[in-house]
Amino acid sequence: MxxxxxxxxxxxxxxxxxxxxxxxxxxxxxxxxTAALFVAPALVxxxxxxxxxxxxAARTSLTSWNxxxxxxxxxxxxxxxxxxxxxxxxxxxxxxxxxAAGVSVLGVVSGLAVALLLDAPIRGRGFYRGLYFLPxxxxxxxxxxxxxxxxDPSGYxxxxxxxxxxxxxxxxxxxxxxxxxxxxxxxxxxxxxxxxLYLTGLQALPTSVFEAAQLDGAGTWQRIRLITVPLLRPIxxxxxxxxxxxxxxxxxxxxxxxxxxxxxxxxxxxxFMYREAFRLGHFGYGTAIAFxxxxxxxxxxxxxxxxxxxxxxxxx
Amino acid sequence: xxxxTATLARHAVLLAGSVTVVVPFLWMVTTSLxxxxxxxxxxxxxxxxxxxENYAHAWAAAPFGRYYLNSLVMAAGIVLxxxxxxALAAYAFARFRFPARDPLFVLLLAMLLVPTFVxxxxxxxxxxxxxxxxxxxxxxxxRLADVFGIILLRQYFAGIPQELEDxxxxxxxxxxxxxxxxxxxxxxxxxxxxxxxxxxxxxxxFLWPLLVTNSDEMRTIQIxxxxxxxxxxxxxxxxxxxxxxxxxxxMVVFMAFQRLLIRGIAMTGLKD
Numbered sequence: 022m023x024x025x026x027x028x029x030x031x032x033x034x035x036x037x038x039x040x041x042x043x044x045x046x047x048x049x050x051x052x053x054x055t056a057a058l059f060v061a062p063a064l065v066x067x068x069x070x071x072x073x074x075x076x077x078a079a080r081t082s083l084t085s086w087n088x089x090x091x092x093x094x095x096x097x098x099x100x101x102x103x104x105x106x107x108x109x110x111x112x113x114x115x116x117x118x119x120x121a122a123g124v125s126v127l128g129v130v131s132g133l134a135v136a137l138l139l140d141a142p143i144r145g146r147g148f149y150r151g152l153y154f155l156p157x158x159x160x161x162x163x164x165x166x167x168x169x170x171x172x173d174p175s176g177y178x179x180x181x182x183x184x185x186x187x188x189x190x191x192x193x194x195x196x197x198x199x200x201x202x203x204x205x206x207x208x209x210x211x212x213x214x215x216x217x218l219y220l221t222g223l224q225a226l227p228t229s230v231f232e233a234a235q236l237d238g239a240g241t242w243q244r245i246r247l248i249t250v251p252l253l254r255p256i257x258x259x260x261x262x263x264x265x266x267x268x269x270x271x272x273x274x275x276x277x278x279x280x281x282x283x284x285x286x287x288x289x290x291x292x293f294m295y296r297e298a299f300r301l302g303h304f305g306y307g308t309a310i311a312f313x314x315x316x317x318x319x320x321x322x323x324x325x326x327x328x329x330x331x332x333x334x335x336x337x
Numbered sequence: 338x339x340x341x342t343a344t345l346a347r348h349a350v351l352l353a354g355s356v357t358v359v360v361p362f363l364w365m366v367t368t369s370l371x372x373x374x375x376x377x378x379x380x381x382x383x384x385x386x387x388x389x390e391n392y393a394h395a396w397a398a399a400p401f402g403r404y405y406l407n408s409l410v411m412a413a414g415i416v417l418x419x420x421x422x423x424a425l426a427a428y429a430f431a432r433f434r435f436p437a438r439d440p441l442f443v444l445l446l447a448m449l450l451v452p453t454f455v456x457x458x459x460x461x462x463x464x465x466x467x468x469x470x471x472x473x474x475x476x477x478x479x480r481l482a483d484v485f486g487i488i489l490l491r492q493y494f495a496g497i498p499q500e501l502e503d504x505x506x507x508x509x510x511x512x513x514x515x516x517x518x519x520x521x522x523x524x525x526x527x528x529x530x531x532x533x534x535x536x537x538x539x540x541x542x543f544l545w546p547l548l549v550t551n552s553d554e555m556r557t558i559q560i561x562x563x564x565x566x567x568x569x570x571x572x573x574x575x576x577x578x579x580x581x582x583x584x585x586x587x588m589v590v591f592m593a594f595q596r597l598l599i600r601g602i603a604m605t606g607l608k609d
Contacts, residue, residue, distance in 0.1 A: 048434055055512045056433035060441075063426035063482035066418075070479040071448055074459035081459060088462070135354060138347050145348075151595050152355050155362065158591040158598075160541035162559045163584045166566055167361045170368075170573055177364055180380045209358065214602065221603035270452040273543040277563060294454050299548070304458055311455040318450060 082308040088298070093305070100309035110310070112285050113293040114317075116200065120289055121268040123204035124211070125261045131208060132215025132260060133253070137245065139216065140223045150220070154213030161210070161273035168206050169193065169278050196286025199279050203287050206274060211267065215260050222256035223249070262322055269318045290314045365584075369577035376573040388574070395578040398569065400553060404561035404583075411476045411546070411557055412539035418481030419535040420528060426482070427490035428516050432502070445484045453544065461548050475549040476557070480539075486531050489601065493527035494520060530601035533594045540587050558583045 082100055084093035104110050135153060139146055156164060171177050172192040179189030192198045226249070234244050250257075272291035275281060281288035281296065288296070290310065298307025363382040369391055370384045379385065395401065429435070430442055460479055469475030497520070505515045521528075546557040556564065562583045569576045591598065 048436060052433050052512065053435045056429040056435035056438075059425040059429035059433070059516075060435075063422040063487060064441075066422065066479070066482040067445070067448065067484070070460050070463070071451070071456050074456035074463070075451060077459035077463075078455055135351070138351055141344075141347065143344055143347055149351050149355065150599070151592075153358055154591070154595070154599070155588070156358060158537055158541075158587050159362075159584055160543070160559050160562075160587065162541075162543055162563050163365075163580045164361070166562070166576065166580050167365045170576070171361060171364055175377055177380065177382070180378075184380060209361075212358065217599050217602045266450070266452075270454065272454065276543070277566070291452070291454050298458055304462075308455075308458050311452065311458065314452055315455050318452060322450060 078308045078311060081305055082312050084305045085303075086305045087302045088304040089302075096305065100306050101313070103306070104309055104313060109285065109288070109293060110313075113288050113290050116285075116287060117269060117271075117289045119200060120204055120207075120271070120287075121265055123200075124207050124268050125264040127204065127208045128211055128215050128264045129257055129260055131212055132219050133250075133257075135212065135216045136219030136223055137249070139220060150213075150216065153216050156210045157213040159210070162277050164206065164210055165274050165277035168202065172202055193279055194283055196283055199283060199287050203275060203278055206278060207267065207271070210274070211264070214263075218256050218260060219253065222253045226252055258325065261325060265318065265321055265325070269314055269321075365577050365580055368573050369581050371574050373572055373574055391574045391578040392582070395565075395569075395575045395582065398575060399561060399565045399579070401558070401561065401579065401582055403554060404556055404558040405586075407473075407476075407555060408540055408558040408586075410473055412536050414473065414477035415480050415539040416532050416535045418477065419483055419486045419531055422482040423486030423531065424490050424521070424524075424528070425516075427487045428494055428520060430487065431491045431494035432499070433512075445487060448484050457544065457548065464549055470549055471551050471555045476546060476555075480545070483535075486535065489531055489534075490524070490527055493524055497523055526597065526600075529594070530597045533590060533598050534601060536590055537587055537598075540590075 081093065083095060083097060085096045085099070086093040139149060173179070174189070174191050174194075178192075182189040190198055192202055230248055230252075231244060234248055239247070268289065270291055271289050272295060275287055275289050275292045276295070279287045281292040291314075294307050294310040294314070297303045297310060360382055367379070367382055367384045368376050370388050371379060371386055371391075372388060375386065430438065464470065464475045464479060467474075469478070501523070502515045502519050505519050506512075510518065541559060542557075543559050543563075546560050547563075550556050550560060553561075553564075562579055565579050566576060569579070
């Protein structure tokens with residue numbers, strides 16, 4: 022994972038540092054000026070549209086702002102207190118956690134399974150990989166629309182079930198089925214991505230370990246369970262973090278597939294925030310929801326990072 | 338189990354998986370070519386009729402041409418922004434020594450963890466304050482730079498041997514000149530990868546365009562499709578024709594540049 026945090030920070034002497042020997046300064050002035058000019062455009066955009074909004078959101082979450090009035094009445098922690106007592110939050114949190122758990126587990130299992138199947142000299146490898154990747158490049162709106170009509174009470178899936186004599190359920194009218202569909206749709210959409218990650222990981226594994234295991238008489242399953250899976254832990258960590266980020270930020274898929282319904286059954290945190298802020302005009306409350314989510318994501322990622330132990334080795 | 342059986346078993350499982358992956362796409366295309374009556378009764382995922390006029394009808398029922406144009410303009414702006422702004426910043430982080438470089442980079446990494454909807458409300462009121470609602474500026478400017486691209490390019494730049502730049506510098510080339518003449522030509526694959534990622538992101542993006550566009554005139558293809566769904570939810574054939582139209586460009590880009598895209602994912606996912 023890893024993005025190394027020691028940027029090209031090699032201390033090897035740059036050609037001009039030989040000259041710079043005359044003025045022993047820590048940084049080369051011309052280099053710093055050039056760096057500032059290079060970094061400035063991107064940093065300005067990110068500062069104005071990402072960093073400032075974070076700070077501003079922290080402030081807004083302490084007000085009862087309605088989104089358009091010039092004044093933002095300060096209410097202290099009232100939004101957070103109200104949030105703690107809001108059944109909609111607890112519902113949304115429960116839904117999001119179930120969703121996150123489902124997408125993580127199924128994402129890891131399906132991604133790893135397909136990658137293991139593809140990690141062999143078989144014909145049509147590139148074809149399969151490309152095929153499994155198609156859903157990932159499909160827009161959430163298009164994917165959710167198609168799924169929604171596939172699982173319509175009079176849609177394709179129930180039509181098939183009817184043929185074999187089974188009365189299909191009203192998939193999106195039942196909160197549990199709706200959540201199952203949302204989870205499956207999300208896994209379907211991220212499958213290609215996970216497969217590519219696992220495939221790259223598999224290709225980087227040292228073959229010597231497997232040869233040794235084979236000599237020791239380890240079977241295929243044993244090799245997968247005792248060697249491959251543990252060695253792929255950094256990838257699994259990345260896949261899970263990715264799943265957490267996707268589900269805790271999920272909005273598009275839910276918006277189109279279910280709109281958060283039925284009766285809040287799929288109202289993930291992103292949808293809950295959207296409804297409060299943009300439908301009901303509770304911007305202060307909405308940002309409080311967003312901030313609560315941010316802390317949750319940071320907390321869960323940190324715990325994950327600690328637990329997997331992979332963070333330390335990769336973030337040098 | 339002989340090797341041959343094993344390979345056959347592999348293919349069987351992979352094919353079964355492929356069917357699950359592909360059925361929604363087949364159904365989308367098939368439905369888009371049916372009459373309205375057929376859409377409710379057909380249980381085939383392969384086209385049995387070819388009503389291409391559904392596409393013309395969908396195209397006329399909503400300003401899809403305009404949606405396409407808006408999406409293209411927005412995507413072009415964002416791709417260009419990422420290529421220039423991300424590359425400049427990435428080069429500075431990869432090669433220059435300047436105060437607070439490492440803390441700044443960690444700050445960028447931390448930004449990746451922040452859910453979009455934390456920033457979306459204040460960013461929205463900011464853009465509204467600038468009078469940018471319903472403008473290309475509102476769609477593009479806030480997304481001109483992104484952290485992902487900076488990280489991707491920085492990784493790539495850091496992997497290029499510094500000797501080439503050193504040689505150029507000794508020959509009297511300026512730092513900016515070295516970047517433009519040496520680094521940029523050497524990094525074409527990374528730029529191409531970033532361009533594809535950014536295009537797909539922009540083409541498929543939903544929440545931000547949903548918020549900053551009000552008029553049908555300024556809607557991007559995804560927002561247009563979602564609103565089309567609201568109006569044509571019972572005419573599945575027209576709806577699916579619209580969905581195909583909204584999906585096609587991204588599919589084409591993917592098919593054409595699959596290799597670059599997949600390598601890009603491997604590059605960000607696993608570099609130590």
